[in-house]
Amino acid sequence: MSTKTNALETIRPRGAPFEGLGRPIKGPGALTHDWRRFWHLTYNIARNEFKLKFFGSVLGYVWQVMNPLLLFGVLYVFFVVISKVGAGGQPDEQFYGVQLLGSIVLFSFFGEATGGAVKSVVDRENLVRKIQFPRLVIPLAMTLLSFFNLAMNLIVVLIFALISGVHPMLSWLELPLILALLIIFSTGLSMLLSAMFVRFRDIKPIWEVISQIIFYGSPVIIPLEKVREKLLTPPHNTQFHQILYHIYMLNPLVTVFQQFRHSMVNHATISAENSLGGWLAMLEPVGIAVAVFALGFWVFNRSAPYVAENL
Amino acid sequence: MSGTASRDAQPPIVVDSISKTFRVPEERVHTLKEYALHPLRHRRYQTFDVLQDISFHVGRGEFFGIAGRNGSGKSTLLKCLAGIYGVNSGRIWMDGRLSTFIELGVGFNQDLAARDNVILNGIMMGLSPREARRRVDEVLDFAELREFEELKLKNYSSGMHVRLAFSVAIQVDADVLLVDEVLAVGDASFQQKCFDVFYRMRDEGRTIVFVTHDMGSMNRFCNRALLLERGRMVHLGEPHEVADRYLEINFGRSAKASAGADGEGAEGRAGDGEARVLEAWIEDEHGERPASVPQGQRIVLKALVRFNIDVEDPIASMYVLNEDHKAIVVATSAREHERSGRFRAGEEILCSFAFENVLAPGRYNPLFTLAHRGTGLDLMDRVEGAFSFLVTGPEAMGGAVDLPVEVGIGRSDAQLPASVRA
Numbered sequence: 257m258s259t260k261t262n263a264l265e266t267i268r269p270r271g272a273p274f275e276g277l278g279r280p281i282k283g284p285g286a287l288t289h290d291w292r293r294f295w296h297l298t299y300n301i302a303r304n305e306f307k308l309k310f311f312g313s314v315l316g317y318v319w320q321v322m323n324p325l326l327l328f329g330v331l332y333v334f335f336v337v338i339s340k341v342g343a344g345g346q347p348d349e350q351f352y353g354v355q356l357l358g359s360i361v362l363f364s365f366f367g368e369a370t371g372g373a374v375k376s377v378v379d380r381e382n383l384v385r386k387i388q389f390p391r392l393v394i395p396l397a398m399t400l401l402s403f404f405n406l407a408m409n410l411i412v413v414l415i416f417a418l419i420s421g422v423h424p425m426l427s428w429l430e431l432p433l434i435l436a437l438l439i440i441f442s443t444g445l446s447m448l449l450s451a452m453f454v455r456f457r458d459i460k461p462i463w464e465v466i467s468q469i470i471f472y473g474s475p476v477i478i479p480l481e482k483v484r485e486k487l488l489t490p491p492h493n494t495q496f497h498q499i500l501y502h503i504y505m506l507n508p509l510v511t512v513f514q515q516f517r518h519s520m521v522n523h524a525t526i527s528a529e530n531s532l533g534g535w536l537a538m539l540e541p542v543g544i545a546v547a548v549f550a551l552g553f554w555v556f557n558r559s560a561p562y563v564a565e566n567l
Numbered sequence: 568m569s570g571t572a573s574r575d576a577q578p579p580i581v582v583d584s585i586s587k588t589f590r591v592p593e594e595r596v597h598t599l600k601e602y603a604l605h606p607l608r609h610r611r612y613q614t615f616d617v618l619q620d621i622s623f624h625v626g627r628g629e630f631f632g633i634a635g636r637n638g639s640g641k642s643t644l645l646k647c648l649a650g651i652y653g654v655n656s657g658r659i660w661m662d663g664r665l666s667t668f669i670e671l672g673v674g675f676n677q678d679l680a681a682r683d684n685v686i687l688n689g690i691m692m693g694l695s696p697r698e699a700r701r702r703v704d705e706v707l708d709f710a711e712l713r714e715f716e717e718l719k720l721k722n723y724s725s726g727m728h729v730r731l732a733f734s735v736a737i738q739v740d741a742d743v744l745l746v747d748e749v750l751a752v753g754d755a756s757f758q759q760k761c762f763d764v765f766y767r768m769r770d771e772g773r774t775i776v777f778v779t780h781d782m783g784s785m786n787r788f789c790n791r792a793l794l795l796e797r798g799r800m801v802h803l804g805e806p807h808e809v810a811d812r813y814l815e816i817n818f819g820r821s822a823k824a825s826a827g828a829d830g831e832g833a834e835g836r837a838g839d840g841e842a843r844v845l846e847a848w849i850e851d852e853h854g855e856r857p858a859s860v861p862q863g864q865r866i867v868l869k870a871l872v873r874f875n876i877d878v879e880d881p882i883a884s885m886y887v888l889n890e891d892h893k894a895i896v897v898a899t900s901a902r903e904h905e906r907s908g909r910f911r912a913g914e915e916i917l918c919s920f921a922f923e924n925v926l927a928p929g930r931y932n933p934l935f936t937l938a939h940r941g942t943g944l945d946l947m948d949r950v951e952g953a954f955s956f957l958v959t960g961p962e963a964m965g966g967a968v969d970l971p972v973e974v975g976i977g978r979s980d981a982q983l984p985a986s987v988r989a
Binding site for chain 1: 577581583589597598599600602646647649650651652653654658659660661662665667669670674675676678679683686687688690691692693695696
């Protein structure tokens with residue numbers, strides 16, 4: 257079969273010499289047909305990262321719980337003890353501490369998943385350039401890693417809630433739905449950011465700023481009731497204020513955090529449905545989360561074949 | 568082992584006229600800010616045709632070499648085969664599980680312990696997590712790194728790193744193994760281990776594609792080879808042919824051109840012509856030049872060489888090739904006479920290689936080379952086929968050489984004659 261030629265000119269290629277070879281290989285991509293492998297990879301990358309983070313330090317996992325707790329302590333002292341936010345004795349302000357901690361924990365997930373994903377693909381240059389594997393596992397592993405942390409932090413929130421006197425409620429069953437919305441939104445951004453970072457290295461500082469804005473633009477410290485008070489009650493209820501409120505409510509995290517406060521902690525707080533003005537209006541933040549997910553996937557999927565070359 | 572492709576209708580690797588182009592922006596835009604401020608600047612690209620019209624196939628159980636100079640596209644080709652780069656045109660068929668060893672590694676995380684890295688890489692290459700965990704010990708044992716299994720990779724030496732990576736690559740039961748320059752690192756004993764594994768894998772019907780610029784190992788191990796130069800296929804065929812072409816390209820000279828200049832038509836003549844083998848012959852014990860020599864006698868292969876320039880410490884080498892073109896005896900002055908001396912232009916010298924004739928009966932072709940000092944690859948002259956000689960003997964046993972071997976059979980060591988005991 258070998259071409260035995262000593263000619264100095266280059267060899268002319270022949271056509272495909274074999275029949276019935278099946279499908280040619282596709283080259284690198286975001287996904288794979290082998291979904292088990294996809295899951296195994298995602299899980300194991302996340303697991304290794306988890307190990308790296310905690311088994312290297314003396315206090316290990318304690319740090320992970322301490323992080324949101326410390327932030328909670330600082331915010332609690334400044335806003336509740338000093339500024340008296342959430343300490344006015346209104347029914348919706350009951351269990352404000354639990355509401356605050358819950359929101360912080362949820363935001364921590366968002367911040368970790370997206371912030372961790374930004375550099376994730378570039379940091380794994382070593383893998384990407386040497387092994388063919390579905391590229392999407394990298395940002396997804398970062399989301400999964402953050403989810404491990406979220407699960408453990410939620411246990412802390414649960415304990416704190418029970419100690420504070422929150423009674424178990426039937427509405428706790430809404431938790432998976434609330435988390436699903438949070439995860440869809442975060443994963444979408446993770447995919448988008450990690451793919452964009454390959455080309456634009458200033459995505460990281462830009463995202464850090466935006467992430468801060470989102471932190472203050474969602475009901476973590478300032479309860480939604482306070483926002484409504486400022487924007488919707490006279491004499492502030494001009495059209496301009498209403499537009500501002502509408503923009504505020506477009507953030508899917510507002511829906512996530514507020515519904516968490518309402519159905520997990522205190523029914524006296526306004527539900528996401530009521531704050532938006534009906535079930536139908538929920539389509540707006542949910543639609544945005546889904547759209548971000550779709551956009552993130554589209555961008556990642558498009559850039560995945562070239563990641564190894566562009567690193 | 569060659570010709571396995573015809574036995575198996577479907578070769579594990581078929582490459583059909585693939586091309587690969589890299590587009591590199593003339594001014595690399597690294598930030599969103601620059602992109603926004605200069606939206607037109609990033610439009611200009613420089614294109615590099617890294618691979619053009621590459622077609623070949625590799626049969627099952629074949630050991631296929633890819634050779635070429637730095638930047639010839641061989642590593643890119645390997646990455647295309649591995650599915651790490653997409654191709655711009657053409658198609659690649661890959662049948663069976665793939666294992667890769669590229670850029671001296673399989674992609675380790677420096678902060679993780681060896682054990683965790685091995686498991687993760689096993690999964691990356693397609694093992695189930697359980698299977699990957701089961702094989703960790705085998706991998707660590709092969710790499711001889713068992714005692715360092717909990718050590719973080721960043722504390723490994725580069726040699727340990729490569730050993731571990733290579734062990735992972737070969738322990739995943741791949742049908743096709745793509746290896747890039749594995750022999751560049753690792754000590755001699757590990758290299759030997761690598762080749763033991765290569766042979767075992769090949770015997771098991773697995774396929775190995777091997778990128779190298781070490782022509783010696785390519786000659787020794789590959790069934791067939793491909794030579795790339797500037798992204799194009801220059802030669803596809805026997806490894807020794809590829810090795811010859813590689814050396815020609817490397818030193819910028821053409822065998823035919825230099826041979827033609829001298830008016831000699833000897834096949835396989837190469838080198839820059841600064842030395843010339845004027846004559847080569849074989850002498851027996853009596854100083855005569857026979858056409859055939861019996862086994863067991865002392866024979867001397869001699870070459871008369873003239874230098875056309877002043878040379879210092881030239882290297883003379885001799886290869887005795889059998890009819891299959893395999894080197895049976897190789898000798899070089901580089902080993903014991905590295906400082907062979909200084910010679911003036913026009914001087915004639917005699918190179919002599921004497922040895923006990925243990926060659927198996929058959930016809931042999933000596934090949935002489937003269938090289939500048941250094942690697943021994945920068946040839947001044949190379950003569951093949953100047954003459955051939957026949958070795959005669961009572962019978963061909965099948966070995967490449969017939970060394971005197973004492974044979975004894977007995978129930979125990981004590982029963983054996985003293986001559987066959989250790």
